[in-house]
Amino acid sequence: MEDKFDCIVIGGGVAGLAAAMTLARNNMKFLLIEKGEFPGSKNVSGGVLWGSDLNKLVPNYWEEEDGGWDRFINHRRLTFMDEQSSFSLDFKSSHFNEKPYTGVVVLRSKFDNWLAGKVQEAIDASDFAMDSFIATDIKVDEVIMENDKAVGIKTGEDEFFADSVIIAEGVNNLLTRQVGLQDKYVPADHMLTGIKEIIRFDQKVLEDRFQLNGLSGMSNEFVGWATNGIEGGGFLYTNRDTISLGLVLGLKDLREKKQKPYDVLNHFKQHPTIADAIKGGEVVEYSAHVVSSGDSRVMPKELYKDGILLVGEAANLLMNAGKAIQGMDYAMRSGILAAETIVEAKAKNDYTSATLKEYRKKMDDSYIMKDIKGFQDAVHLLHTDVMQNKVPNLVCDFGRQFFSIKNEPTPKSEKMLLGAIKRHSSLWELAKLGFKARKSL
Amino acid sequence: MKLLSLPERLGLVSYRNQAKSEIKPHIIVDTDICNSTCPHKCTTWVCPANCYTMDEAGKVHFQVEDCIECGTCMYACDQGAVDWNYPDPEIGRGVTWNFG
Numbered sequence: 001m002e003d004k005f006d007c008i009v010i011g012g013g014v015a016g017l018a019a020a021m022t023l024a025r026n027n028m029k030f031l032l033i034e035k036g037e038f039p040g041s042k043n044v045s046g047g048v049l050w051g052s053d054l055n056k057l058v059p060n061y062w063e064e065e066d067g068g069w070d071r072f073i074n075h076r077r078l079t080f081m082d083e084q085s086s087f088s089l090d091f092k093s094s095h096f097n098e099k100p101y102t103g104v105v106v107l108r109s110k111f112d113n114w115l116a117g118k119v120q121e122a123i124d125a126s127d128f129a130m131d132s133f134i135a136t137d138i139k140v141d142e143v144i145m146e147n148d149k150a151v152g153i154k155t156g157e158d159e160f161f162a163d164s165v166i167i168a169e170g171v172n173n174l175l176t177r178q179v180g181l182q183d184k185y186v187p188a189d190h191m192l193t194g195i196k197e198i199i200r201f202d203q204k205v206l207e208d209r210f211q212l213n214g215l216s217g218m219s220n221e222f223v224g225w226a227t228n229g230i231e232g233g234g235f236l237y238t239n240r241d242t243i244s245l246g247l248v249l250g251l252k253d254l255r256e257k258k259q260k261p262y263d264v265l266n267h268f269k270q271h272p273t274i275a276d277a278i279k280g281g282e283v284v285e286y287s288a289h290v291v292s293s294g295d296s297r298v299m300p301k302e303l304y305k306d307g308i309l310l311v312g313e314a315a316n317l318l319m320n321a322g323k324a325i326q327g328m329d330y331a332m333r334s335g336i337l338a339a340e341t342i343v344e345a346k347a348k349n350d351y352t353s354a355t356l357k358e359y360r361k362k363m364d365d366s367y368i369m370k371d372i373k374g375f376q377d378a379v380h381l382l383h384t385d386v387m388q389n390k391v392p393n394l395v396c397d398f399g400r401q402f403f404s405i406k407n408e409p410t411p412k413s414e415k416m417l418l419g420a421i422k423r424h425s426s427l428w429e430l431a432k433l434g435f436k437a438r439k440s441l
Numbered sequence: 442m443k444l445l446s447l448p449e450r451l452g453l454v455s456y457r458n459q460a461k462s463e464i465k466p467h468i469i470v471d472t473d474i475c476n477s478t479c480p481h482k483c484t485t486w487v488c489p490a491n492c493y494t495m496d497e498a499g500k501v502h503f504q505v506e507d508c509i510e511c512g513t514c515m516y517a518c519d520q521g522a523v524d525w526n527y528p529d530p531e532i533g534r535g536v537t538w539n540f541g
Contacts, residue, residue: 035527038456041537042510107539139531172512174526188516189466195489197450198540244541255483261513262489266444278442283539286450290512331524 005132005162006032007342008153008174010140012039012110014049014328015312016168017115018335019342020134021057024122026089026343030132031160032119033153034402035139036252040112043170044289046194046235046244048073048103048219049111053330053336055100055185058118062099068114071217071237073103075210079273081224086273088220091348097216105237105244107198113213143179149352150179150307163351164307167336168331171290171313173300179308181300190295192232193263195288196246199281199415203241210238221325223274223393228267230254231383235325245269245278248291250326250383261288291327294319296372296378303363304356308389309338317368321375322382322441330368337362377440386425386433394424447491451507455537462475466505466527467535468492470512474522475501487517509536 008025009016020032036042048068050240054061061067074096079088096102108213116134121223123132143165144152152161167175171191177183186408201209210218222234231250236243247268249261292298292313299316302311311317312331319326341359343352364368381387398420470493475482482501484493484537489506493514508528515525528535 035530037530037537040541042535042541044511044538063478109538110540110541139527139530172510172515172525172527175503185519185521186516187519191516193487193489193511193513197445251487254487255517258483258486260491262447262450262485262491269442269444275442281442283445283450283453285453285538286445287454287536287538287541288509288511288513290516419515 003115004162005029005160006346006380007164007166007339008033008160008162009166009168010153011168011314012036012134012136012172013043013112013168013331014115014171015314015331015335016166016330017112017119018053018057019166019168019311019339020119021122022336022339024119024126024132024338027127028346029128031162032134032141033138033155034134034136035135038113038136038333039134040109043108043112044194044196044287045108045328046196046237046246046325047105047106047108047328048324049106049328049332050103050239050324050326050375052100052102053329053332054104056336057332058115062101063160064131066364068111069104069106069216071105071212073102073105073219074216075218077218077220077286079220079222079231080273080392080395081222081226081273082393083225085396085400086271087395093098103219105219105239107239107244130211131299140175143175145179148306164309164342164345166309166311166342167314168311168335169314171292171316173314176300176310179305181302181305181308181310182283186298188255188265190291190298191251191289192248192291193251193254193261194246194248194291195265195266195286196244197241197283198239198285199245199278200242200284201281205280206238206243207239211302217280220363222268223388224396226268228259228389229265229389231265233320234268236255236274236385242284243281245274249291254274282415292318292355293383294321294372294375296376303360304353306356309341309359311335311338311339311354313363317372319372319375319379320382321371332369333366333374334363337366375440377436379437381440394420395422450511454509455483455534457537458533461532464505464534465529467526468503468531470503471522471524472503472528474499474520479520479522482525483517484514486504487513487514506534507520508534516521535539
């Protein structure tokens, strides 16, 4: 066991790379294993990386001429849709132009590969420049357990040994299931399928159409008609010269309502607001991936066991509580915290749960678990029929009346609103919704 | 903007080992379950790559070639018919995203 590593990180996504970067910076000897041709080659996200943790991993990342990210977000929009209309909450502020940015749009094939390059630089600068590795094209078949403690991994005929294993395999978490931290079968109930298209434009056309300035970008989420009655929502994010346009669709609902996700995507693209936004674009990629909903009922029983830590989507760390779809930032922070715990474990020479439980504590103290815990009601509320269908229809109905100017006497806004409420819901239902929303948001 | 059909969309995907005539399937589907006891056969519509199809007699068929490793079928199938894994880098299919 001469060649034993301090840690093996499984998966070269945001979580795994954040862990690897932290391990390298702390002079740890590690192996990061990625099954794709290069880190990012099999990864898909919406996607916006929210928050400013990226600046911790790659300080002043924005100074690089062509970094791995696409655009920073200074314009946010939440849109309610019915068949013909869209009613948006729209917020744009130069406040968000300040660095560090609080959200950057990324395309994972490019971003993760770029981040892996930064990890390699950190390895080269560490004490284990010749002994820590990022290895690609390797699929891990199983985590080797001895007396219920992880001691390494197996890939084909080869075995690699380590004092600890960080599982960063993503939402299709086979190894998490193998080691017993997740159930063998995870039902569709709180999972969604994300599908998207990358649509390319002439960069100038894109920038003019979405009023982008330099590398500024917009994020737009959609609820209502977008999903054709399936629980979920839509998104549009601006990249450098492409947009990411897609949907996240409740898997259980897709199953029950017998709809094909790609048909629902075409439905979404035919909405007049979307059709105008994507006119003249060329689809250059179609992709799909399962995502978690943020419902804590689906999450693994624990985030650690002897010799093992779970990070990112492998632990279903993703949440949409109505304000943003947060997943990559959770991945990044959990990766950092897991690696810090491994550093402590090495100092104590104890990789058992006695030390690794500190990771759980760090997570509970972090914004990730505080938010997931604090916003469970919002997650549930977001997936109700009222929020998914009635409110978008009501809001658009009201908007259509409010913004219609006819050459006839105008009713008072309150009357318009009451009419819209009656047509789509009831005062009582909205009062209940308001009460719930006030508590949950 | 013209809407794309699924084959047109899948035509934009870069698959690994595309030139290989023989690939090792990474997902094994026990279609006997689909075609005997499954009450819904949902994979035939939830799969974003339409790897699961139903013939005129209502029988489910599976092909792995178009799979984009999204994981949908692993969660959607509640009948135990889908044995899901990632493709082998050398003899499997699977995707390499250009954008991701």
